Amino acid sequence: MLNIIVAGPPGSGKGTLAKTLAEKYDLIHFSTGDMLRKEVEQKTPLGQKVAPILERGDLVSDNIVISMISSSLDEHPQMHGFLFDGFPRTQAQAEALDRLLEDKGEPLNLMILLNLSDDVCAARILRRGTLENRSDDTDISKVKHRLTTYHTLTKPIVDHYKKQDKFVAVDSSQTPEHTFNQVKQCLNQIL
Numbered sequence: 258m259l260n261i262i263v264a265g266p267p268g269s270g271k272g273t274l275a276k277t278l279a280e281k282y283d284l285i286h287f288s289t290g291d292m293l294r295k296e297v298e299q300k301t302p303l304g305q306k307v308a309p310i311l312e313r314g315d316l317v318s319d320n321i322v323i324s325m326i327s328s329s330l331d332e333h334p335q336m337h338g339f340l341f342d343g344f345p346r347t348q349a350q351a352e353a354l355d356r357l358l359e360d361k362g363e364p365l366n367l368m369i370l371l372n373l374s375d376d377v378c379a380a381r382i383l384r385r386g387t388l389e390n391r392s393d394d395t396d397i398s399k400v401k402h403r404l405t406t407y408h409t410l411t412k413p414i415v416d417h418y419k420k421q422d423k424f425v426a427v428d429s430s431q432t433p434e435h436t437f438n439q440v441k442q443c444l445n446q447i448l
């Protein structure tokens with residue numbers, strides 16, 4: 258059983274890596290960003306509540322994302338490997354995920370952090386925003402705000418996983434294949 262987190266700044270390619278890993282290792286892929294965007298698109302009450310938060314590039318409250326992940330895990334009572342993409346993003350979320358996985362008797366194996374400079378992240382996000390028409394991806398001041406949020410709230414949780422000896426950092430400045438091959442080598446060591 259393999260349970261992993263894919264983390265990294267916005268624009269580091271975590272979504273692309275997560276999709277490839279989920280497919281190749283047969284993991285159930287949970288992306289809190291995708292789940293939240295779906296709520297916004299469908300204009301559900303939750304979607305209406307979080308839309309301005311996503312638009313600003315702030316983080317949605319811990320309670321909301323933790324309960325989304327908790328119910329998604331409950332939908333898969335059978336033994337399966339899980340991949341968390343864009344979650345956890347705060348210390349409280351990291352601690353909640355530990356508890357949820359412990360309850361399932363399925364501890365986390367590894368957090369994979371994608372490393373990329375802010376300048377390259379920003380350039381990639383702005384390009385994606387134009388291609389995918391994502392409004393949180395087209396405004397440079399919002400993009401910079403998301404990068405600051407990442408450095409302030411999310412990057413520090415790396416220590417949580419380092420302490421547990423469940424952390425690896427990978428350079429994602431080259432092609433998606435290059436990033437995937439580095440991750441594959443890390444996973445080969447724990448599988």
Ligand code: AMP
Pocket residue numbers: 267289290291293310311314315316317318322342343344345346350403
């Ligand atoms: P992403 O697609 O992962 O970059 O997420 C897009 C947006 O969704 C973020 O900028 C946040 O507003 C929100 N979001 C996604 N995941 C989380 C999370 N784990 N905690 C709080 N907010 C989140």
